[in-house]
Amino acid sequence: MQHHLNKVGKSYLELEDFTRVKVGDIGEKGLLEQLQRFCPPEIIGDDAAVMAIEPGQSLVVTTDVLVDEVHFSDRTTSPEDAGWRAVTANLSDLAAMGAVPLGITVGLGLRSDVLVSWVERLYQGMNECLQQYGTPIVGGDICRSPVITIAITAFGQVHPNRIIRRSAAQLGDAIVVTGVHGASRAGLELLLDPDLGQNLSQTQRIALIQAHQRPQPRLDVLPLLWEVSGESATVAGMDSSDGLADALVQICQASSVGAKIKRSHIPIPPALNNWSPPQALDWALYGGEDFELVLCLAPEPANALVQQLGNSAAVIGTITSELEVRLIDQTGKTPDQVLSLSRGFQHFS
Amino acid sequence: MQHHLNKVGKSYLELEDFTRVKVGDIGEKGLLEQLQRFCPPEIIGDDAAVMAIEPGQSLVVTTDVLVDEVHFSDRTTSPEDAGWRAVTANLSDLAAMGAVPLGITVGLGLRSDVLVSWVERLYQGMNECLQQYGTPIVGGDICRSPVITIAITAFGQVHPNRIIRRSAAQLGDAIVVTGVHGASRAGLELLLDPDLGQNLSQTQRIALIQAHQRPQPRLDVLPLLWEVSGESATVAGMDSSDGLADALVQICQASSVGAKIKRSHIPIPPALNNWSPPQALDWALYGGEDFELVLCLAPEPANALVQQLGNSAAVIGTITSELEVRLIDQTGKTPDQVLSLSRGFQHFS
Numbered sequence: 001m002q003h004h005l006n007k008v009g010k011s012y013l014e015l016e017d018f019t020r021v022k023v024g025d026i027g028e029k030g031l032l033e034q035l036q037r038f039c040p041p042e043i044i045g046d047d048a049a050v051m052a053i054e055p056g057q058s059l060v061v062t063t064d065v066l067v068d069e070v071h072f073s074d075r076t077t078s079p080e081d082a083g084w085r086a087v088t089a090n091l092s093d094l095a096a097m098g099a100v101p102l103g104i105t106v107g108l109g110l111r112s113d114v115l116v117s118w119v120e121r122l123y124q125g126m127n128e129c130l131q132q133y134g135t136p137i138v139g140g141d142i143c144r145s146p147v148i149t150i151a152i153t154a155f156g157q158v159h160p161n162r163i164i165r166r167s168a169a170q171l172g173d174a175i176v177v178t179g180v181h182g183a184s185r186a187g188l189e190l191l192l193d194p195d196l197g198q199n200l201s202q203t204q205r206i207a208l209i210q211a212h213q214r215p216q217p218r219l220d221v222l223p224l225l226w227e228v229s230g231e232s233a234t235v236a237g238m239d240s241s242d243g244l245a246d247a248l249v250q251i252c253q254a255s256s257v258g259a260k261i262k263r264s265h266i267p268i269p270p271a272l273n274n275w276s277p278p279q280a281l282d283w284a285l286y287g288g289e290d291f292e293l294v295l296c297l298a299p300e301p302a303n304a305l306v307q308q309l310g311n312s313a314a315v316i317g318t319i320t321s322e323l324e325v326r327l328i329d330q331t332g333k334t335p336d337q338v339l340s341l342s343r344g345f346q347h348f349s
Numbered sequence: 350m351q352h353h354l355n356k357v358g359k360s361y362l363e364l365e366d367f368t369r370v371k372v373g374d375i376g377e378k379g380l381l382e383q384l385q386r387f388c389p390p391e392i393i394g395d396d397a398a399v400m401a402i403e404p405g406q407s408l409v410v411t412t413d414v415l416v417d418e419v420h421f422s423d424r425t426t427s428p429e430d431a432g433w434r435a436v437t438a439n440l441s442d443l444a445a446m447g448a449v450p451l452g453i454t455v456g457l458g459l460r461s462d463v464l465v466s467w468v469e470r471l472y473q474g475m476n477e478c479l480q481q482y483g484t485p486i487v488g489g490d491i492c493r494s495p496v497i498t499i500a501i502t503a504f505g506q507v508h509p510n511r512i513i514r515r516s517a518a519q520l521g522d523a524i525v526v527t528g529v530h531g532a533s534r535a536g537l538e539l540l541l542d543p544d545l546g547q548n549l550s551q552t553q554r555i556a557l558i559q560a561h562q563r564p565q566p567r568l569d570v571l572p573l574l575w576e577v578s579g580e581s582a583t584v585a586g587m588d589s590s591d592g593l594a595d596a597l598v599q600i601c602q603a604s605s606v607g608a609k610i611k612r613s614h615i616p617i618p619p620a621l622n623n624w625s626p627p628q629a630l631d632w633a634l635y636g637g638e639d640f641e642l643v644l645c646l647a648p649e650p651a652n653a654l655v656q657q658l659g660n661s662a663a664v665i666g667t668i669t670s671e672l673e674v675r676l677i678d679q680t681g682k683t684p685d686q687v688l689s690l691s692r693g694f695q696h697f698s
Binding site for chain 2: 099
């Protein structure tokens, strides 16, 4: 075998040549061998990967399938960013359950004319995100496909007392959001049309684009949450991957409760508010892919959590008994907006 | 909404109409809702699935991506069979590690013109195979794709002392194969060309086709193996999904040993031997997809295991110190066949 990509001792010319090698040139088996350098050697090369799980922990599993031109596109997303984002989406689902990641598997469907270097760069991006949490790629499969397809399954562990469920929100809970909302959507719009947002500074522009290309799963929130909420306190929640409004409605539906949200408390990046306030709120509520956490817990630990998190986290509202999510404008300038639970949320513009 | 497929109270006409509903008509979310009846209600509907794992057990994970017209085809495979086979391939990988299944996730890429009933039948086939082991589908994702893609990740648990590794074969180990080899390939050939195998009885023909369409993962072998081998005995092995010859070579390569195999001891279905003996051996060695286990363990428990298994299991040879897999014809009619480890195995015909 191989290690075509072991760059030690290779001339620049050889490397240049290698960048044109296609998946079809080295085959599925050859490509898998190339990609093994991204995987821990002790858990590959058998029929399946074996991982330790701590005693008393439950297993948490989530899966996502991404398809070229549906979920990512070379126009707005480098292969590194596609890899990073795919990993974030899955780790964010684990964080939303309160779980710490153990590993991921990666299934790839590839056209034979895809460059090996494209796949390498995809894995590079996945690994960059994973390395922050010491999470390994523990297995994978590669096959021919007329369209590039990335199927990721992520595994994590959580103590049964610490599972965060959508269905556990209780009357009187405070609703905490981590980070800001709307930034990812704004970044995507800037990538699609660089003429937009002329009043943004270069730093603001880069920050919004970064929010889209390199979103962070909020695994960092979990230890703080355990600290403030104690061992046996119930925390409800989910991530805001499909938008903040969707998360609020899903939690309320699953818990058979409602929510009262103060519009002005929703953390939105200042740059976005300068750009266009009505659009900013729309993107914050419906833009999606911010991968923040929306958590419901008793007011006291909720406030303590926001203090610990700093950096834009906020209590944005309260869980109520009416079966609706009501957006309240405390300035009285706009009427209350109701997101009906029975009909799903209504997009407003 | 929903549960269009709850057939209670629906008229025949309504059912007929429903069979023509396409994935694009109800969308990805609608389809996921339809498929929830195949999943345990207590572990779906959140960001990820949560499952108990027994204390002291390791987690075992394997993944496979299957693509329409590459791995399955409507010409030879019904959606039920495609589902069954996809599950078997993954559960067989778990069995090959000594692991008992806990659950699977299913990621689907679907064209919008795929019939909802096709997807239902796929899930039906997956579930039929899974139900034998009480294994749930714990999560999934569905997305648009120009080509039907099925990504399955299976996970199981194994006590660390009972992990079956490819790399653990030891000098003097007996090599056990479960079941027969060559049947799946013969069944595929019969499906592709029904004029073949004219001397087969109808029962034989059906049995070979069944071996291809509904292969069984050999999870039933594990309790017997634990019984004969004791708690701390080392067992090496893998499954024969890529053919018996491949399994032998992979085990020997990973363990840095060789093997001596008695050709006449390889269990081949009698029908296949009547059909064409040279082809029978070729398909047994290289046909693949029999999903049997190839296990290396001390001779005494090996013989005990074969006795327990009955039904074609056999000791087919011994682990040696030479770095080659040697096929021996004890009748002396054909010369020894050597499968070289360094160059991979050589296909003979």
